[in-house]
Amino acid sequence: MNNNNKQLLVELGEIKKVFFTDDVETHALNKINLKINQGEYLSISGPSGCGKSTLLSLLGLLDTATDGRYHLAGHDVSHLNRDERAKIRNKEIGFVFQAFNLISDLTVAENVELPLTYRDDLSKQQRQSMVRESLEKVDMIHRADHYPSQLSGGQQQRVAVARAIAGKPSIILADEPTGNLDSKNAQIVMALLDQLHQEGATICMVTHDPRSAARAERMIEVFDGKIVADQLAPSTSAIAV
Ligand SMILES: Nc1ncnc2c1ncn2[C@@H]1O[C@H](COP(=O)(O)OP(=O)(O)OP(=O)(O)O)[C@@H](O)[C@H]1O
Ligand SMILES: [Mg+2]
Numbered sequence: 552m553n554n555n556n557k558q559l560l561v562e563l564g565e566i567k568k569v570f571f572t573d574d575v576e577t578h579a580l581n582k583i584n585l586k587i588n589q590g591e592y593l594s595i596s597g598p599s600g601c602g603k604s605t606l607l608s609l610l611g612l613l614d615t616a617t618d619g620r621y622h623l624a625g626h627d628v629s630h631l632n633r634d635e636r637a638k639i640r641n642k643e644i645g646f647v648f649q650a651f652n653l654i655s656d657l658t659v660a661e662n663v664e665l666p667l668t669y670r671d672d673l674s675k676q677q678r679q680s681m682v683r684e685s686l687e688k689v690d691m692i693h694r695a696d697h698y699p700s701q702l703s704g705g706q707q708q709r710v711a712v713a714r715a716i717a718g719k720p721s722i723i724l725a726d727e728p729t730g731n732l733d734s735k736n737a738q739i740v741m742a743l744l745d746q747l748h749q750e751g752a753t754i755c756m757v758t759h760d761p762r763s764a765a766r767a768e769r770m771i772e773v774f775d776g777k778i779v780a781d782q783l784a785p786s787t788s789a790i791a792v
Pocket of ligand 2: 603604605
């Protein structure tokens, strides 16, 4: 992907999400309009419960909106069924979660390969070279045959990043990717995201941490299910690291 490519990747129009549980109606997202170009690095911030993870789930096709439009890479993905969503998700979306979410009885290499095995466009050989390439990128190839429990938290998150990028997705969605890490490992993961962004990746990261948010090039703030600010980050060179 090319960094200067300003093609529209994501377009959300008037997105609403209402959760119905027992007799409670939660309006988690209320008329969200958002455009993301290829190669952009966005942060999403806001108080607990404001809808950040819900927004990421919808962007990642893990869940569907109650109302509104979603176009991903030019395709209308608003009305797909579960299987159709899974198919696009496996190819186009890479996820990184706060709790790493690696599978404990699979090795590092098997964890990274797992999402690729759901794709019918890849041979075993292609999958293995993608696994190798992504583990090299996060500097974890030497641990390919280890199990998650044998790794530090920072190493587990680097493996999770490898899993997210292995399939060369259109967009990487990260929900508090440094939330379970000490500051040194958080720095390493943030530097990795910076590097992926430099190489052209489109990244959308939820974070509570203002310093992490400011490392993105565009900062979005959500409050009460609405986008209340959408601004360019100050130049990263101005931020003390
Ligand atoms: N599956 C669900 N069922 C019912 N309500 C939900 C569900 N998921 C989220 N909600 C509600 O939707 C609102 C938004 O939740 P969300 O998880 O998106 O918040 P958040 O901004 O990610 O918060 P945090 O910073 O604490 O992670 C909250 O009021 C939450 O209780
Ligand atoms: Mg959340």
